[in-house]
Amino acid sequence: DAGITQSPRHKVTETGTPVTLRCHQTENHRYMYWYRQDPGHGLRLIHYSYGVKDTDKGEVSDGYSVSRSKTEDFLLTLESATSSQTSVYFCAITSGTYEQYFGPGTRLTVT
Amino acid sequence: AQSVTQLDSQVPVFEEAPVELRCNYSSSVSVYLFWYVQYPNQGLQLLLKYLSGSTLVKSINGFEAEFNKSQTSFHLRKPSVHISDTAEYFCAVSLGDMRFGAGTRLTVKP
Numbered sequence: 001d002a003g004i005t006q007s008p009r010h011k012v013t014e015t016g017t018p019v020t021l022r023c024h025q026t027e028n029h030r031y032m033y034w035y036r037q038d039p040g041h042g043l044r045l046i047h048y049s050y051g052v053k054d055t056d057k058g059e060v061s062d063g064y065s066v067s068r069s070k071t072e073d074f075l076l077t078l079e080s081a082t083s084s085q086t087s088v089y090f091c092a093i094t095s096g097t098y099e100q101y102f103g104p105g106t107r108l109t110v111t
Numbered sequence: 112a113q114s115v116t117q118l119d120s121q122v123p124v125f126e127e128a129p130v131e132l133r134c135n136y137s138s139s140v141s142v143y144l145f146w147y148v149q150y151p152n153q154g155l156q157l158l159l160k161y162l163s164g165s166t167l168v169k170s171i172n173g174f175e176a177e178f179n180k181s182q183t184s185f186h187l188r189k190p191s192v193h194i195s196d197t198a199e200y201f202c203a204v205s206l207g208d209m210r211f212g213a214g215t216r217l218t219v220k221p
Contacts, residue, residue: 040120040213041213042115042201042213042214043201043211045208048208090155097143097160098143098162098209099145099157099160100157101157102154102156103154104153105153
């Protein structure tokens with residue numbers, strides 16, 4: 001258990017509405033990540049952070065933004081949700097030697 | 112950039128039979144290799160990892176994987192599976208950023 005929580009765990013929203021997902025960690029890890037998981041694609045990196053206010057884009061960043069104002073919190077925002085963003089979203093941290101540890105996930109449905 | 116191919120999307124097997132989940136990667140430099148397991152409605156859990164040293168790595172629940180540099184493979188094996196091993200398994204490679212395969216769904220039947 002790497003002390004990672006995600007909220008909400010489930011959300012249903014309508015197309016065009018903004019959505020913010022929260023990742024919270026308790027162990028002061030520097031690196032944090034947001035992934036989306038879709039059938040047949042495994043996990044794909046959306047954005048990551050390497051410190052407070054330091055973020056960068058991943059493989060599938062279009063339509064998403066992130067913020068990290070505190071070490072423990074990494075927020076993922078969908079400015080205007082679309083049906084293609086229906087997915088399961090996972091937060092992760094890197095600990096020690098390169099391996100990543102994951103939160104429990106947020107299932108997002110955009111109708 | 113590195114990439115990962117998991118050669119089987121689904122692997123059905125009977126309880127107590129051996130299993131192999133195949134993973135190939137492409138990278139022009141040395142990478143770190145991982146297997147993760149995901150049980151239904153849960154996040155991914157690290158199963159085992161290869162960073163350096165012995166090419167055969169083992170998990171606490173009987174899985175093992177062998178790094179083969181010449182074949183750029185990191186196949187996961189277990190000599191005798193249990194019903195509780197039913198899950199989705201992801202191979203991943205890392206050289207800074209981590210890339211995941213599409214996953215292999217292992218179903219163990221009684």
